[in-house]
Every structure is written in C-alpha cells, then in structure tokens.
Amino acid sequence: MKKLVSRMSIIMASVVLMVSFTACGSNKDSGGGTKSSSGKFASIEELKQKGKIRIGVFADKPPFGYVDSSGKNQGFDVYIARRFAKDLLGDESKVEFVLVDAASRVAYLESNKVDIIMANFTVTDERKQKVDFANPYMKVSFGIVSPDKAPITSIDQLKADGKKLIVAKGTTAETYFTKNNPDIKLLKFDQYTEVFAALKDGRGAAIANDNTEVIAWAKSNPGFTVTIPEFGGQDTIAPAVAKGNTALKDWINTELETLGKEKFIHQAYKETLNKVYGEGFTDSLVIEGGKAQ
Amino acid sequence: MEHSENILLEVKGLEKYYGDTPVLRQINLTVHKGEVVVVLGPSGCGKSTLLRCMNGLEEIQHGDISYQGHSLTKGKTVWREIRQHIGMVFQNYELFPHLTVMDNILLGPLKVQRREKQEARAHAEELLTRVGLLNRKSAYPRELSGGQKQRIAIVRALCMKPEMMLFDEVTASLDPEMVREVLDVILGLARQGMTMIIVTHEMGFARSVGDRIVFMDQGFICEETTPELFFTNPTTERAKQFLDIFQY
Amino acid sequence: MQSLGVEVLFEGSNFERLLGGLGVTITIAFSSIIFSTLSGGIMGLLRTSAPAIIRLLLRVYLEMFRIIPILVWLWVVHFGLTPALQIEVSGEFTSIVVFSLWGAAEVGDLVRGALESLPRHQVETGKALGFSYMQLYRYILIPQAVRRVLPGMINLATRMIKTTSLVVLIGVIEVVKIGQQIIEIGVIKAPNASFWVYGFIFILYFIICYPLSRLAKKYELKWHSL
Numbered sequence: 155m156k157k158l159v160s161r162m163s164i165i166m167a168s169v170v171l172m173v174s175f176t177a178c179g180s181n182k183d184s185g186g187g188t189k190s191s192s193g194k195f196a197s198i199e200e201l202k203q204k205g206k207i208r209i210g211v212f213a214d215k216p217p218f219g220y221v222d223s224s225g226k227n228q229g230f231d232v233y234i235a236r237r238f239a240k241d242l243l244g245d246e247s248k249v250e251f252v253l254v255d256a257a258s259r260v261a262y263l264e265s266n267k268v269d270i271i272m273a274n275f276t277v278t279d280e281r282k283q284k285v286d287f288a289n290p291y292m293k294v295s296f297g298i299v300s301p302d303k304a305p306i307t308s309i310d311q312l313k314a315d316g317k318k319l320i321v322a323k324g325t326t327a328e329t330y331f332t333k334n335n336p337d338i339k340l341l342k343f344d345q346y347t348e349v350f351a352a353l354k355d356g357r358g359a360a361i362a363n364d365n366t367e368v369i370a371w372a373k374s375n376p377g378f379t380v381t382i383p384e385f386g387g388q389d390t391i392a393p394a395v396a397k398g399n400t401a402l403k404d405w406i407n408t409e410l411e412t413l414g415k416e417k418f419i420h421q422a423y424k425e426t427l428n429k430v431y432g433e434g435f436t437d438s439l440v441i442e443g444g445k446a447q
Numbered sequence: 448m449e450h451s452e453n454i455l456l457e458v459k460g461l462e463k464y465y466g467d468t469p470v471l472r473q474i475n476l477t478v479h480k481g482e483v484v485v486v487l488g489p490s491g492c493g494k495s496t497l498l499r500c501m502n503g504l505e506e507i508q509h510g511d512i513s514y515q516g517h518s519l520t521k522g523k524t525v526w527r528e529i530r531q532h533i534g535m536v537f538q539n540y541e542l543f544p545h546l547t548v549m550d551n552i553l554l555g556p557l558k559v560q561r562r563e564k565q566e567a568r569a570h571a572e573e574l575l576t577r578v579g580l581l582n583r584k585s586a587y588p589r590e591l592s593g594g595q596k597q598r599i600a601i602v603r604a605l606c607m608k609p610e611m612m613l614f615d616e617v618t619a620s621l622d623p624e625m626v627r628e629v630l631d632v633i634l635g636l637a638r639q640g641m642t643m644i645i646v647t648h649e650m651g652f653a654r655s656v657g658d659r660i661v662f663m664d665q666g667f668i669c670e671e672t673t674p675e676l677f678f679t680n681p682t683t684e685r686a687k688q689f690l691d692i693f694q695y
Numbered sequence: 696m697q698s699l700g701v702e703v704l705f706e707g708s709n710f711e712r713l714l715g716g717l718g719v720t721i722t723i724a725f726s727s728i729i730f731s732t733l734s735g736g737i738m739g740l741l742r743t744s745a746p747a748i749i750r751l752l753l754r755v756y757l758e759m760f761r762i763i764p765i766l767v768w769l770w771v772v773h774f775g776l777t778p779a780l781q782i783e784v785s786g787e788f789t790s791i792v793v794f795s796l797w798g799a800a801e802v803g804d805l806v807r808g809a810l811e812s813l814p815r816h817q818v819e820t821g822k823a824l825g826f827s828y829m830q831l832y833r834y835i836l837i838p839q840a841v842r843r844v845l846p847g848m849i850n851l852a853t854r855m856i857k858t859t860s861l862v863v864l865i866g867v868i869e870v871v872k873i874g875q876q877i878i879e880i881g882v883i884k885a886p887n888a889s890f891w892v893y894g895f896i897f898i899l900y901f902i903i904c905y906p907l908s909r910l911a912k913k914y915e916l917k918w919h920s921l
Contacts, residue, residue: 194778213868214879221876223707253866261770265778267866502823530825541820545838554834555824600820607824 194266195399198242201269205248209235210268213253217430218274227251230426231272234291237418238270238393241409260284263396270402271394278389286397288406289444290390291419296327297365297438298382299372301353305381306360312338320358322349327362330386353378365438369431383438390441407444414443453479454516455611455642456501456533461510463496470496472666474510478611481640485647485657485674489689492663494646498613501644502526502535531560534604535613538620540596542588542603548575549584552603560607567606574602578632594625598632611642618649630656650693654678662686700887704895709877713892716870717899723790723869724856730791731798731855732848738799739806739840740832757800766861768793773865786867794855801851802844809843810836842914849911853904870896 201207211231212219219229232251239249252268259275262268263285276294277287298319300306312319318341321328331338341358343349350371353361361368365383372378395402413419419442424433431439454477461474471493478484486494499505501512503519503526512519514529542551549571556567575581578598588596597617604612614633618626630652637643637656647653653660653674660677662670664685670677681687704710742753760768773789784792813836821831863872874892 213872214876216880220880221873222880223703223709223877225708225712253868253872255864258770258774258864258866261774262866265774267774267778267783504819504822526822527825527827530823535823537816537820537823539814539816541814541816543817543820543835543839545842555826558830558834559825603824 195396195402196269198401198405201402202243205243206250207239207242207248207270208250208252208268209238210252210254210259210262210271210273211235212256212273215274217426219272221253227253228426230292230422231274233422233426234419235270235272237413237422238406238409241412242405259394263394266396269395269399270406274391275394276389277392281394284397285394286399286403287392287394288403289410290392290441291410291444292391292439293388293441294364294366294391294439295384295388296330296362296386297368297380297384298360298362299353299368299378299380300360301356302377302379304359305379307381309335309338309382309385312359318358320349320352320361322346322363325363326387327364331362334386350375365435366431369435369438373430373432380435383435410444417442453481455480455482455514456644457513458497458501459511459513461497461500461507461512463493463500463505463507470666471500471507474668476661476668476671478642478644480610480642482642483637483656483658484644484661485653485659486644486661486663487647487650487653487677487689488663493666494663495615497663498535498615498644498646502530502533502613527559531555531607532609533611533613534607534609535615536597536600536604536617538616540588540593540600540620542591542596542599544588547585547587548580548591548599551588551599552606555603555607570608571602571606574605575599577635578602592625593621594628597621597625597629601629601632601636605636611644612636614643614645614647616646616648618647650678650690662689664689700889701891703877703888704891712873713870713877713895713899716868716873719787719867719869720856720859721903723787723794723859723862723867724852726791727794727798727855728852730795731802731851734795734799735802736806738803739810739844742803742807743810744828753800753803757804760797760800765793765797765858766864768797769861769865786862786865789865790859790862790867794858798851798855802848805844805847805851806840808847809840812843813839846911846915849907853907856903857900870899 196204211227211229213221213227215229217229219227219231222228235249235251236246240246243249252262254262254268254271254273256273259271259273260281263271271285275281275287277290281287298306298309306312311317313335318339319331320341320343321331323342323344328340328342331340341352343352349361349363352358360381361371365380369380369383372380393406395406419440420436423431423436423440427439456476456478458474458476461471462469463471474497476484476497486497488494496505500507503524507520511521514532518524519526519529542548543554546554549568552571552575553564553567556562556570557564560567572581572584575584578601580595580598580602583591583595583599588599591599601617617633618629621629626649630649633643633645634652634656645653645656655674657674660670660672660674661668662677662681662683662685669683670681670686672682677686678690681690704713738753742750745753769789772793773784773786777784777789817835817839818831821835826835859869860871862869868876874896878889878892
C-alpha cells in the first residue's frame with residue numbers, strides 16, 4: 155500500500171512537471187512567435203555569406219520529393235528548390251536539403267532548423283498562423299476520372315438516375331459533394347483499392363478525388379480518362395518560411411515572378427511530373443509566376 | 448577488579464532502543480583476555496543485538512563500550528579499525544558468492560590490511576588446513592555445504608588476525624549433521640586461548656566451551672555465572688524455565 | 696513487366712545506402728549505450744545511497760522517461776529545447792543525448808535493483824571485515840551487481856537499437872528510413888520491393904541484436920547460481 159502511494163505521488167509529480175514544461179512551450183509559441191524569432195533567422199545577406207541555404211523537402215513522397223537510388227534528392231519540389239539556391243547563391247549545390255516529415259514541417263520552421271520548407275506544403279489558414287507562405291507554385295483541386303466508354307464530362311451528368319459517384323471516405327471530395335451536390339448519389343469506400351475496383355467493374359460512373367490522385371491513376375490505367383481535371387475548391391501549394399521572415403518570403407515571391415517569365419515551373423513539371431501525370435494536365439496543376447491565372 | 452590489565456572488552460550501563468522499545472537494558476559485561484563467554488537466552492532476548500553493538504553494527508543510546516581501555520562510544524570511533532581486532536561470524540552463510548574460497552579469505556587481509564600477498568596466502572592456507580578445507584580453496588561458495596561455508600567464514604575472520612571473536616548463532620542455520628564440524632573449529636580456537644563471545648543454542652557446546660555463561664532475557668542480563676552452576680543450579684526462575692525447554 | 700523486387704536492394708547505391716543507414720543506427724545506439732552505462736552506474740549508486748531528496752529526484756527523472764514517450768522527448772529537445780538555448784545541433788546529436796538520458800535512467804534503475812537485491816548480510820559481513828564503504832562497493836557489491844545487471848542491460852541495448860527507428864522524426868536518416876525511401880521510389884516499378892527491403896533490414900537488425908541476446912543468455916546461465 156505504502157509502495158503504491160509513493161509510486162502514485164511520483165507519477166503525479168512527473169505529470170505536474172511535464173504539464174508545466176509543455177505550458178512553457180506553448181506560452182512561447184503564442185506569446186512570442188514573431189517577437190522571439192525575429193533576428194533569429196538569417197538575413198538574405200547572411201545566407202549569401204554562409205553560402206548555404208537549408209531547404210526542407212520530403213524524402214519519400216515521389217514525385218514531389220524523394221531520394222533516388224544513388225541517394226540524390228529528386229522531385230518537383232526539389233527541382234524548384236535547386237533553382238532557388240542557384241539564383242540566390244549562384245550555385246545549385248549550395249542548397250542543403252533537410253529531409254522532413256509531414257508532421258514536422260511547421261516545427262522545422264519554428265525552431266529555425268530550415269530556412270524554407272518546400273515539401274508539398276498545402277496552404278491552410280491554420281498553418282498561416284504559424285508560418286509565412288510565399289506565393290504558390292502548384293494548385294490542387296478535385297478531378298473526375300471516368301471510363302472512356304461512358305465519359306462524364308460535366309458534374310450535371312452525375313445527377314441522372316442510376317448514376318453513382320465513387321469517393322473514398324474521409325476525403326475532402328466526399329465532403330464537397332455532400333455539401334454542394336446532395337442530389338448526387340455517392341458510393342463510399344474506406345480503401346483506395348476498393349474505390350478503383352468499383353470503377354473498374356462498373357459499380358459507379360466515375361471517381362471524384364484530388365486531381366493529382368485521379369490523374370496519376372488514369373495515366374497507368376488505360377481505358378480511363380480524367381474527364382474533368384479541375385473543379386471545386388482549389389488548394390495551393392507554396393514555399394513556406396518562418397513566421398516574420400518577410401525578407402526571404404519577398405525574395406521567393408520575386409524569384410517566382412522572374413521564373414514565371416521563362417515558364418520554369420512548367421519546365422519543372424515536365425522534368426519531374428510528366429511521367430506520373432502526363433503532359434495534358436500541366437495547366438491544371440502548375441502555377442506560374444506565383445499567381446493563378 | 449584485580450585483573451584490570453587483562454580486560455579486553457568492557458560494557459557499562461548499555462541501553463539500546465528501537466524507537467521507544469527497549470531491547471537492551473542496563474547491560475554490564477566484562478570480557479578478559481583469553482576468556483570464552485557464552486551468551487544464552489530465549490529468542491528475542493537481545494543477545495544477538497548485544498553482539499552487534501560490540502562491533503558497531505548497531506548504535507547504542509546509553510552507556511559505554513570500551514575495548515582495551517578505549518571507549519568506543521565516546522568521541523569518534525573508526526569502527527573499521529576496531530573491526531580488524533574484533534572478528535565476527537554470523538548466522539547466515541555470508542561468503543561472497545562471486546569469489547573463490549581463497550579470494551574470500553584474502554580480500555580483507557589484502558585490501559583492508561594491505562598485507563603482503565605471499566604472507567597472507569600462507570596464513571590462509573595454514574588456517575584452511577586447520578579446518579580441513581585446504582583442498583577446497585579454489586571452490587566457489589555455491590559448491591560448498593553449509594558446514595563448509597561456515598568454517599570458511601570463520602577462517603576468513605581469523606585471517607584478519609583478530610584479538611577477539613564474536614560468534615552469532617553460527618550453527619543455527621545448519622543441518623544437524625554439520626553442526627559438529629563447525630563447533631569443533633570453535634572449540635579448537637578456545638583451546639588456543641582465543642577470546643570469544645559466543646551466542647548459541649547448543650547447550651552441550653555452551654557448557655563445554657564456556658568459561659562463563661551470561662543468561663539474558665527481555666534485554667537484561669539475568670544471570671552471570673560458571674557453566675557448572677548455570678546448568679546444574681540456575682538461580683533465577685527464568686533461567687530454570689529456559690533450561691527446562693532444552694531438557695527432554 | 697513486374698519484377699521480383701529483390702534487385703532494388705542492389706540498384707544504384709541502395710545497398711551502400713542501407714549499410715550507411717545501419718551505420719547511423721549503430722552510432723546512435725552504441726554511443727548512447729556507452730554513455731548510459733557510465734552515467735547509469737553512478738545514478739544507480741546514488742539511488743541506493745544518496746540523501747532522500749536526491750533519490751526522489753532521480754526517481755522522478757526515471758518516471759519522466761517511462762511516462763513520456765521517447766518520440767516526444769526527441770521532438771521537445773530538438774525543436775523546443777535546443778532552439779530555445781540558441782544552440783544548433785544535428786539530429787544525430789539530439790538523438791544521442793535523448794537516448795543517453797533515457798538509457799541512464801533505465802540503467803540506473805537496473806543497477807539500483809541489482810544492488811538492492813543483494814542480501815543485506817553481504818554488507819554487514821563486509822563491514823565486519825573492516826571494509827570502508829568505498830571498498831564495500833568496489834570489491835563486494837558492484838562486482839555482484841554487475842552480474843545481476845548484465846542481462847537487463849543487454850535487453851535494454853537491443854531495445855535501444857530498435858527504438859532508433861524513431862529518430863527519423865527529427866530528420867535523422869537511419870536504416871529504416873532509407874528502406875522506406877527505396878520502397879517509395881520503386882512502388883510502381885517493383886511493388887514487392889517492400890518485402891525485400893524490410894526483409895533485409897530485419898536481417899541487419901538480427902545481425903546486431905542476436906549476438907547480444909546470445910551473450911545475455913550465456914552470462915545468465917553462467918551466473919545463474921550467484
């Protein structure tokens with residue numbers, strides 16, 4: 155009994171310590187996000203002096219950021235990041251790629267362990283509270299893939315009797331149709347494999363999902379085509395810098411504008427995304443010059 | 448006292464408490480050089496505690512213990528020094544399990560007393576021969592019987608060249624057939640004139656080895672007399688009752 | 696044409712990369728084990744002999760590592776503590792620090808347990824032979840404790856080696872992460888790659904951990920009767 159009590163008290167003490175620890179941590183976040191971090195990150199001049207810029211990219215999310223079999227970083231984000239380094243520091247080899255995970259992207263910026271995150275980072279209001287996004291270089295919206303034999307070319311076609319639209323449960327596409335087109339019948343599955351199988355054996359007329367997903371799938375499944383490549387709400391993907399690092403953000407925006415003149419993002423798409431998405435969808439996915447057309 | 452120069456250990460007015468519970472009360476005891484004192488008494492009478500006090504393993508609350516005329520309770524006592532003069536063997540087989548018999552014996556002489564290895568080893572072998580265990584010197588404790596372990600424990604204490612030995616129920620945990628071999632060793636020591644205080648439940652042994660019997664009960668010394676008188680004609684009622692238990 | 700998948704192991708420099716990742720795993724695990732053993736030993740001694748308040752603090756320290764997942768420790772130290780202290784450290788460094796702190800707490804507890812499991816009369820016997828506290832620990836208690844601690848230590852070591860797969864969270868690319876990278880780029884070309892890559896990683900872990908558990912077994916048997 156006495157032992158139990160002492161153990162309990164120790165656990166309590168630990169919990170109290172831990173809570174106070176995390177409380178301090180969150181205090182710092184909410185209280186001094188910009189204040190404490192200003193001056194913490196390197197200025198453009200300092201980056202040039204150091205001759206090194208740290209850019210956080212994915213290591214296992216092809217085709218956006220991955221490591222090839224010779225250990226080299228590759229992908230759409232990486233391709234653009236290299237160009238940033240070249241234009242800022244004069245040499246694309248001066249970029250230091252930091253391999254990040256989806257969950258740690260914000261933390262890397264907040265703790266100043268990278269200068270820029272370019273890891274398929276979708277702009278959201280929630281993230282805007284914690285990091286500063288530059289202008290986007292890519293956009294993602296919904297897309298619809300349907301069989302070539304019975305193509306669905308407009309949303310209205312799906313409202314016809316007996317037509318069912320296939321979606322995966324918990325996706326934004328599901329939410330979108332439930333909210334905006336309640337009259338379209340949805341066929342929902344948990345797994346993507348079930349979703350694709352259902353289209354193949356004709357249980358549904360089409361699949362709606364993120365357009366990148368359906369485009370990539372249609373590319374490797376002959377007989378199916380993305381008939382509506384872009385509709386509904388649009389998410390954008392942009393480089394992010396630490397909150398308050400306006401100088402670097404402005405530099406990126408100017409850079410994107412300059413690159414837009416030579417259609418560099420299209421070039422990046424061609425080099426890295428073509429083999430996955432095919433040529434036809436460049437303009438459904440790419441944002442050139444930092445601004446959507 | 449007429450042989451005061453012969454007094455090795457003297458206990459005066461010793462009191463010990465565990466919290467508020469008294470365990471030793473008004474203990475006075477004098478041990479002369481070469482004397483064998485056997486302490487008897489029922490379980491829990493305080494006899495083991497008394498022995499442990501003499502070796503500094505227990506603190507005392509009142510009174511004094513002096514060794515060769517030097518107080519051990521007043522001022523700062525370096526018990527590590529005293530313990531090299533007063534050897535002690537316990538009831539449990541307390542050999543160090545990770546060391547061989549020889550290393551068990553030599554650890555104290557070499558590390559505590561920093562004696563010459565050769566001299567200490569020769570001494571150890573001589574003592575081992577005396578208890579008939581020289582052939583077991585490379586064995587590990589787990590390979591020995593209980594009786595052998597206790598004999599080694601005695602040798603280990605003796606190898607420190609103590610002037611006095613304390614035996615705390617050294618045969619109490621032994622199988623009956625092994626008691627004899629251990630008592631014989633102690634008896635041999637008595638014959639050589641080693642000063643000893645022995646706590647035991649072996650009445651026959653107490654009678655033959657002891658120069659004096661100290662009978663304790665409830666923390667007091669009730670009787671202090673010769674073995675002859677104690678076993679034939681005890682004066683206190685408690686001692687009579689105690690002896691009755693052993694008389695079948 | 697779908698391939699077997701086994702060839703991804705030897706494609707490009709994949710094989711060397713996996714071994715390099717294993718090197719990172721081993722570096723983190725073994726440096727941490729060495730640091731934990733040293734500091735954990737001292738901690739174990741303190742937990743059996745230091746004043747009550749220090750013992751309590753060390754106990755709280757241990758419970759903090761038991762209650763809070765290592766993942767959280769890595770995160771907090773790497774993204775919270777070191778930036779707050781304005782020191783720039785690598786993910787490997789943070790990993791070794793966190794793993795060493797964790798290991799020290801666990802080794803300390805093992806040592807404490809071993810010392811406390813030693814029979815009390817070993818101490819008394821030592822005292823009765825005139826040993827000082829230092830000598831008591833050095834010649835009697837620690838040698839016996841080491842024998843009792845060893846199986847637990849080796850168990851802890853294998854646990855630490857396996858837990859290194861968490862360090863990817865703070866950007867350290869060790870063997871499992873490299874495996875995932877290889878699997879992801881081959882996912883269309885060689886869907887079975889994951890089987891081979893994980894199979895290979897399994898063998899690598901086995902090669903490190905198996906000798907350790909054999910060693911533990913051996914000493915357990917040898918010292919069983921002590």
